[in-house]
Amino acid sequence: MSVLFFKRFLQRPFQIASIIPSSKALVERVASKMDFSQPRVIAEYGPGEGVHSREIARRMSPDSHLLLFELDAAFSRALERQFAGDARMHVIHGDAASLPYELKRRGIACCDYILSGIPFSILKIDKKRALLRKTHDALAPGGSFIIYQVTNELKQHATLFEHAESEYFLQNIPPMFITVFQRAPSLHGRGRRAAQPRKVSGLVRVGADRSA
Numbered sequence: 001m002s003v004l005f006f007k008r009f010l011q012r013p014f015q016i017a018s019i020i021p022s023s024k025a026l027v028e029r030v031a032s033k034m035d036f037s038q039p040r041v042i043a044e045y046g047p048g049e050g051v052h053s054r055e056i057a058r059r060m061s062p063d064s065h066l067l068l069f070e071l072d073a074a075f076s077r078a079l080e081r082q083f084a085g086d087a088r089m090h091v092i093h094g095d096a097a098s099l100p101y102e103l104k105r106r107g108i109a110c111c112d113y114i115l116s117g118i119p120f121s122i123l124k125i126d127k128k129r130a131l132l133r134k135t136h137d138a139l140a141p142g143g144s145f146i147i148y149q150v151t152n153e154l155k156q157h158a159t160l161f162e163h164a165e166s167e168y169f170l171q172n173i174p175p176m177f178i179t180v181f182q183r184a185p186s187l188h189g190r191g192r193r194a195a196q197p198r199k200v201s202g203l204v205r206v207g208a209d210r211s212a
Contacts, residue, residue, distance in 0.1 A: 020173060021048060021049060021051045022051050022052060022117070022148065022172060022176075023171055023172040023173065025169075025171035025172065026148065026169055026171060026172040026176060026178075027051050027052055027055045028055065029169055029171075029178060030052060030055075030115065030146060030148055030178060031052070031055045031056060031059060033144065033146050033178070033180050034056070034059075034112075034113050034144075034146070036059045036060050036061065036064075038061070039060075039061050039063045039064045040060055040061070040064045040065075040112040040113065041064070041065050041067075041108055041110070041111045041112055042056060042060070042064070042065070042066045042067070042111060042112060042113045042114070042115065043066075043067040043068075043069065043096075043099055043111050043113075043114045043115070043138070044056070044066065044067070044068050044069065044114075044115045044116070045069050045096040045114070045115070045116035045117070045118045046069070046070065046071070046096070046116060046117050046118035047068045047069075047070055047075070047079060047117075048070070048072075048075055048117070049075060049078060049079075050068075050078070050079050050082055050083075052115060052117065053066065053068055053079070053083070053089075054082075056115075057083070057086065057088065057089060060088065062088070063088075064088055065088050065089075065090065065106075065108070066088055066089050066090065067090045067092060067099070067102060067103075067111075068083075068089065068090065068091045068092060069092050069094060069095065069096040069098070069099065069102075070091065070092070070093060071093075071094070071095060073093060076091060076093035079091045090102075090106075096116070096118065096131060096135075097127075097130065097131055097134060099111075099114075099134055099135070099138050100134055100137070100138055103138060109140075110138055110139060110140040110143065111138050111139055111140065111143060112139075112140055112143050112144075113139075113143060113144050113145075113146060114135055114138065114139060114143075114144075114145045114146070115146045115147075116135075116145070116146070116147045116148075117147070117148050117149075119149070119150075120147070120149065120153070120154045120157075121149070121150075121151050121153050121154070125157075128154075128157055129157060132154075132157060132158055132160060133160065136160040136161060136183060139183040140183070141183060141184065141185050141186035142182065142183060142184075142185035142186065143182070143183050144180050144181065144182050144183075145158075145161065145180070145181040145182075145183075146178070146179070146180050146181075147177075147178070147179050147181075148169075148176045148177070148178050149176060149177050149179070150174055150175075150176060150177070151177065152166055152177040152179060154179070155179060158181050161181035161182055161183060162182055162183065162184040163181070163182040164179055164180065164181045164182070165179065165180050166178065166179040166180075167179075
């Protein structure tokens with residue numbers, strides 16, 4: 001665990017949620033829920049110091065994109081430094097609710113996967129449902145919303161999704177529920193594929209961004 005992570009937990013325990021980052025075993029298990037056999041557009045809510053982000057970046061193709069939404073300014077700056085020079089990585093210092101806006105400004109239609117470690121259980125019910133709606137709508141048909149949480153209470157609220165599958169993962173402190181929510185596939189039977197960014201008018205930006 002880094003000194004930064006521990007300091008941020010002491011200052012914002014409810015926002016950070018865990019006193020230590022995810023274990024290597026949890027990181028690998030979560031990444032195994034994604035198919036990296038082709039270019040992907042992935043968003044991550046609350047990456048913290050980037051333990052899951054690094055594993056996703058290691059696995060994803062050169063023409064994939066990973067959007068990192070981090071509210072904490074110190075974590076956001078650390079992520080900017082960590083992924084500087086990697087055109088696939090987009091650090092957004094802002095709320096996960098800005099995902100639709102951030103996709104639109106980059107000319108991206110939707111995400112293949114959205115990953116979240118933010119503590120949904122502490123969000124007010126209206127904010128929780130609004131973020132679930134935006135998350136669902138931002139996914140490609142057949143796309144997946146993947147969460148790792150201490151509790152599995154979000155399952156009762158995420159009724160927008162056609163299918164949900166959970167496992168209780170013990171190789172982490174504390175143990176975590178990993179749940180994969182899937183958006184209904186296209187009626188035309190097309191596979192999951194998010195549109196790639198249009199490289200025009202500066203829509204695709206490398207490194208850090210600041211939400212409006």
